[in-house]
Amino acid sequence: MCKNIEKQIFNYLSENLTPKKLEHSYNVAMLAADLASRHSSNDTLKARTAGLLHDCAKLMTDKELIDFFKKRNKTLKYFQDISKFSPHLLHSFAGGNVAREKFKIKDKDILNAIKNHTLGRENMSVLEKIIFVADYVSRDRKWKYAKRIRNLAKNDLNKAFFEALIKKMEYVINNSMWMCPQIIDTWNWYVSNGKKDN
Ligand SMILES: [Fe+2]
Numbered sequence: 001m002c003k004n005i006e007k008q009i010f011n012y013l014s015e016n017l018t019p020k021k022l023e024h025s026y027n028v029a030m031l032a033a034d035l036a037s038r039h040s041s042n043d044t045l046k047a048r049t050a051g052l053l054h055d056c057a058k059l060m061t062d063k064e065l066i067d068f069f070k071k072r073n074k075t076l077k078y079f080q081d082i083s084k085f086s087p088h089l090l091h092s093f094a095g096g097n098v099a100r101e102k103f104k105i106k107d108k109d110i111l112n113a114i115k116n117h118t119l120g121r122e123n124m125s126v127l128e129k130i131i132f133v134a135d136y137v138s139r140d141r142k143w144k145y146a147k148r149i150r151n152l153a154k155n156d157l158n159k160a161f162f163e164a165l166i167k168k169m170e171y172v173i174n175n176s177m178w179m180c181p182q183i184i185d186t187w188n189w190y191v192s193n194g195k196k197d198n
């Protein structure tokens with residue numbers, strides 16, 4: 001990513017996120033770049049870009065998010081259910097669109113990493129897993145297992161990804177929240193393809 005685009009992204013985020021969310025995005029970018037340097041050869045810039053942008057649509061209201069997709073005639077799997085039960089989940093998908101439309105990001109891997117950072121999907125790339133994990137255990141996350149999964153991710157990205165996925169689903173169940181079918185699809189794909197311990 002050239003300095004100019006990075007500056008544009010930073011300016012946009014400064015105007016469109018709270019200071020806390022801006023700090024979170026920065027932390028995710030830093031952790032993602034670190035994980036990319038350990039787990040893939042030269043993807044640190046892509047990881048940084050995806051990390052910085054992953055929550056770029058985070059402050060859109062539920063109504064804005066729903067309208068965003070209606071206006072674009074986007075077909076999104078589970079859109080009706082997500083709109084009804086948990087519209088804030090749309091921020092990931094909207095973020096992918098904002099990254100493409102506003103910053104002309106064309107790299108499919110970066111866009112997929114942004115879109116799937118909350119719910120995952122089947123057969124994720126290394127970058128997608130990095131952003132999924134980095135978002136969940138970035139330095140600003142103070143919950144019980146964050147530090148352990150963060151350290152685990154440095155050595156074993158797949159194990160860390162699976163633990164993050166489990167913790168996310170446990171949280172939804174323990175708080176009697178609606179479970180989006182997409183995260184169940186993610187889980188089922190990894191379990192049925194024997195990827196859990198790879
Ligand atoms: Fe997010």
Ligand SMILES: [Fe+2]
Binds near residue numbers: 024028054055135
């Ligand atoms: Fe995030």
